[in-house]
Amino acid sequence: MKIPLTEWAARRYHPTPPLFTLRRWAREGEIVPAPEIVGKAYYVDERAERLGVAAPTLLDRIQGRA
Numbered sequence: 001m002k003i004p005l006t007e008w009a010a011r012r013y014h015p016t017p018p019l020f021t022l023r024r025w026a027r028e029g030e031i032v033p034a035p036e037i038v039g040k041a042y043y044v045d046e047r048a049e050r051l052g053v054a055a056p057t058l059l060d061r062i063q064g065r066a
Helices: 005-012 019-027 058-062
Strands: 002-004 036-038 041-045
Touching: 002 005, 005 019, 005 041, 019 041
Parallel strands: none
Antiparallel strands: 002 041, 036 041
16 A cells, blocks of 8 residues: 655654655655655555665666666
């Protein structure tokens, strides 16, 4: 089940990181599985985890850097 990004973060972090940080994590691929964006809101699987580092981009994988 997908839940709002802020709710996901509140379950995992205390204090909850700022919304700006959560959105950056989502954009940069640090949350797996990747959140879904609906309008201006992110929804994430409730079992999702943060990798801590950005996932390699397609360009990185093509060029063999990942």
